[in-house]
Amino acid sequence: MADKDEGPVRSITDLARIAGVSVSTVSRALTSKGALNKETRRRIQLLAEERGFQLNVAAQNLRLGRTGAIAVLLPLGHERGQHLSDPFFMAMLGWLAEKLTDRGYDLLLSRVLPEGDDWLDNFIRSGRVDGVIIIGQSNQGAVLDRTARHYEPMVIWGAYSPRNAYLTIGTDNQSGGAIAAQHLLDKGRRRLAFFGNVAVPEFAARYQGFLAALPDEVRASTELVHAHITPEASYRMASDYFASGKRPDGIFAASDVTAMSIIAAAAEQNIRVPDQLSVVGFDDVPMAQLANPPLTTIRQDIKRGAHLLVDLLCQRLAGQPCQSIQIAPAIIVRESS
Amino acid sequence: MADKDEGPVRSITDLARIAGVSVSTVSRALTSKGALNKETRRRIQLLAEERGFQLNVAAQNLRLGRTGAIAVLLPLGHERGQHLSDPFFMAMLGWLAEKLTDRGYDLLLSRVLPEGDDWLDNFIRSGRVDGVIIIGQSNQGAVLDRTARHYEPMVIWGAYSPRNAYLTIGTDNQSGGAIAAQHLLDKGRRRLAFFGNVAVPEFAARYQGFLAALPDEVRASTELVHAHITPEASYRMASDYFASGKRPDGIFAASDVTAMSIIAAAAEQNIRVPDQLSVVGFDDVPMAQLANPPLTTIRQDIKRGAHLLVDLLCQRLAGQPCQSIQIAPAIIVRESS
DNA sequence: CTGTTAGCGCCTTCAA
DNA sequence: TTGAAGGCGCTAACAG
Numbered sequence: 001m002a003d004k005d006e007g008p009v010r011s012i013t014d015l016a017r018i019a020g021v022s023v024s025t026v027s028r029a030l031t032s033k034g035a036l037n038k039e040t041r042r043r044i045q046l047l048a049e050e051r052g053f054q055l056n057v058a059a060q061n062l063r064l065g066r067t068g069a070i071a072v073l074l075p076l077g078h079e080r081g082q083h084l085s086d087p088f089f090m091a092m093l094g095w096l097a098e099k100l101t102d103r104g105y106d107l108l109l110s111r112v113l114p115e116g117d118d119w120l121d122n123f124i125r126s127g128r129v130d131g132v133i134i135i136g137q138s139n140q141g142a143v144l145d146r147t148a149r150h151y152e153p154m155v156i157w158g159a160y161s162p163r164n165a166y167l168t169i170g171t172d173n174q175s176g177g178a179i180a181a182q183h184l185l186d187k188g189r190r191r192l193a194f195f196g197n198v199a200v201p202e203f204a205a206r207y208q209g210f211l212a213a214l215p216d217e218v219r220a221s222t223e224l225v226h227a228h229i230t231p232e233a234s235y236r237m238a239s240d241y242f243a244s245g246k247r248p249d250g251i252f253a254a255s256d257v258t259a260m261s262i263i264a265a266a267a268e269q270n271i272r273v274p275d276q277l278s279v280v281g282f283d284d285v286p287m288a289q290l291a292n293p294p295l296t297t298i299r300q301d302i303k304r305g306a307h308l309l310v311d312l313l314c315q316r317l318a319g320q321p322c323q324s325i326q327i328a329p330a331i332i333v334r335e336s337s
Numbered sequence: 338m339a340d341k342d343e344g345p346v347r348s349i350t351d352l353a354r355i356a357g358v359s360v361s362t363v364s365r366a367l368t369s370k371g372a373l374n375k376e377t378r379r380r381i382q383l384l385a386e387e388r389g390f391q392l393n394v395a396a397q398n399l400r401l402g403r404t405g406a407i408a409v410l411l412p413l414g415h416e417r418g419q420h421l422s423d424p425f426f427m428a429m430l431g432w433l434a435e436k437l438t439d440r441g442y443d444l445l446l447s448r449v450l451p452e453g454d455d456w457l458d459n460f461i462r463s464g465r466v467d468g469v470i471i472i473g474q475s476n477q478g479a480v481l482d483r484t485a486r487h488y489e490p491m492v493i494w495g496a497y498s499p500r501n502a503y504l505t506i507g508t509d510n511q512s513g514g515a516i517a518a519q520h521l522l523d524k525g526r527r528r529l530a531f532f533g534n535v536a537v538p539e540f541a542a543r544y545q546g547f548l549a550a551l552p553d554e555v556r557a558s559t560e561l562v563h564a565h566i567t568p569e570a571s572y573r574m575a576s577d578y579f580a581s582g583k584r585p586d587g588i589f590a591a592s593d594v595t596a597m598s599i600i601a602a603a604a605e606q607n608i609r610v611p612d613q614l615s616v617v618g619f620d621d622v623p624m625a626q627l628a629n630p631p632l633t634t635i636r637q638d639i640k641r642g643a644h645l646l647v648d649l650l651c652q653r654l655a656g657q658p659c660q661s662i663q664i665a666p667a668i669i670v671r672e673s674s
Numbered sequence: 675c676t677g678t679t680a681g682c683g684c685c686t687t688c689a690a
Numbered sequence: 691t692t693g694a695a696g697g698c699g700c701t702a703a704c705a706g
Contacts, residue, residue, distance in 0.1 A: 010683090011682090011683055011684080012683070012684065013683080013684095021692075021693085022692065022693045022694075023683090023684080023685095023693090023694095024685080024686075024692075024693065024694080024695095025691090025692060025693075027684065027685060027686085028685090028686095028692090031684095031685080033685090033686095034685095034686080035691065035692095036691070036692080037691055037692085040691080040692085052458070052462060053462070054459070054462040054463050054464070055463075055683085055684075056463075056464045056682095056683055056684070057463050057464055057465050058395065058398060058399050058404055058464060058465065058682095058683080058684095059399055059682070059683035059684045059685095059698095060683080060684055060685080061395060061684090061698095062395050062396055062399050062682090062683080062684075062698055062699070062700095063683075063684045063685050063686090063697085063698055064684085064685075064698085065698065067395055069445070072446075087424060087427070087624075090424070090427040090430075093427075093430075093446075094448070097446050097447065097448050098448060101447065101448065106445050106447070106465060107445065107446045107447070108406070108443050108444065108445060108446075109409075109430075109434055109444045109445075109446045110434065110438065110443070110444070111431070111434050111435060111438065121389070122391065125389060125390070125391040126391050126392075126393075126394050127391070127393045127394055127395060127699095128394050128395065128443060230623075231623050231624065231626065231627050232623075232626075235626070235627065257624075257627075260624070260627045261627055263627075263629060264626070264627045264628075264629060264631065267629050267630075286567070286568050286569075287424070287568065287594075287597070287624055289568065289569075289572070289601070290568050290572065290594075290597045290598055290600075290601045290628075291601075291627075291629070292600060292601060292604050292628070292629035293604075294601065347699090348698090348699050348700080349699070349700065350699075350700095358676075358677085359676065359677045359678075360677090360678095360699090360700080360701090361676075361677065361678080361679095361700095361701075361702080362675090362676060362677075364700065364701060364702090365675095365676085365701090368700095368701080370701090370702095371701095371702085372675065372676090373675070373676080374675055374676085377675080377676085392699085392700075393698090393699055393700070395698095395699080395700095396682090396698070396699035396700045396701095397699080397700055397701080398682095398700090399682050399683070399684095399698090399699080399700075400681085400682050400699080400700045400701050400702090401682085401700085401701075402682065464683095
């Protein structure tokens, strides 16, 4: 029947010629859309398989007016370091990849150095993706707000604020801070410090929740130490801090990486954790249980967060109404406190 | 001059109408390709900016017969755990993202559960990307070999073997193993063990290099402990191992994550590192210096590796000849040994 | 220097 | 049930 036409099959046109049918028939057979004789469909699908042919996704998408891809953007606004290697983001990225694949989307990964205030609009207008997930609002709240007014399919992982025009999914950072405070108080700690960069909205909320849960006299003496997010910077900051003679008995760190850096710096200066100093982290990254001593930390449910991000984005893409969600954190008590 | 035509500008056709020129003129102006009157070009670029118009990348790519994207694939063949959160891989991904962006490519991230032996061909034939970078050959050597015979633009991060038909970039794992062995010997250690899953070719090479560098009598007593890659699994394995009364004085771990798990398990059973036990890791992930004690490890130059991967892939895309490269590892001595 | 035209590979309406 | 034809947004000959 079919000509034993050799040569590579590059398009439905080729396949149609070989099968002796029209391109539209091939299209219908391979997309399983539209009415088509069962036998014809099977025959063409078989032929395609045999010849190793698959529809060209790019052309398909162009025709359908979509891209089939979702961008995951990491704005590196406040921290220039190797942000992308932060274990928290990485775990998040893993779950996002899985969830987006399940939904039939490709994941386009992009590190962004936000320059000026139209990097986001530019990216969106280039038309490479159908929607955008942004991990961490960094210091780009204004840009996000502006874009959100005219671009729907965008969801941000980060701290919630009723003032934001954009959709967020994120841990309830304030209550996380409060839990950490209560835990340190329960341990009898009274000379406290917070390590973190409060220019990052998420960290600011953790600090605020922490402070708010302390009795006045404790709060008054609580120190704020501006630690950066990379291990190196955190370590140096903690080292200098201890070297200057500061001896708090409880530290709440804005992230597990910072907490582990603090423990390392403390060990070096013979400050015993948890005997002399209790340390509480934030995130519960996989590495936290391998810290020495294993890290007490405020757990963010990363998997759930990733799922919510994708679900919400898909709702937006489907034109359904939806709203920001805060996820309740939980404390994981190990041995560092 | 130009009509003050309102309404959104969705394509070069729209913009051409507004500007009173032809579509090809707009195309030439916006791509900065082809000869064009300087003034005309400026005028159209300005107009585009003003109306917030950018070329549709998807259409552009379709026309040019490319996609502008490179896939980064993670075959999760041998380990079902959260491989994507492995810090080594993450650091690699970060550098790849940066380097590919520099080269004008998008990065398409995909976790792959290799099923059957045509997952790779299927992916490639879907035409979503111009090239493929695969992180870790896992247990998929045969699949990679077969694909490499008919698909050029593919580079693999992993162990080199002259038997492979595919291009690899990777650390010289054997010599890394040898360096670790020499270091432990120098420290006076003689009762040794290797922790790692030797079904993974990279780990097998580390083990092999390790063994080969040992004197016969030490080698004969060296134990192989089959530890998985996730922190949880490694920790459990090390815990059971120590609990069973085993007391080596030197351990070489296939990865930093495993090494840190071993240290955590040792600490729990009051085995002092490095007094009673020297531990050497592999990778030098950022976290390694935060371990307690800070981890002695065989460093892989991840940044250089990522750059080479991208460079090599681009050479392939340009049709230039190229060959596999091994990167020399270096030991970073800290306090765990 | 600029316009006209023919596709890139696919989907879909309309007709047969 | 199937085919013909137009077009998604863009680029690149080829003319003028």
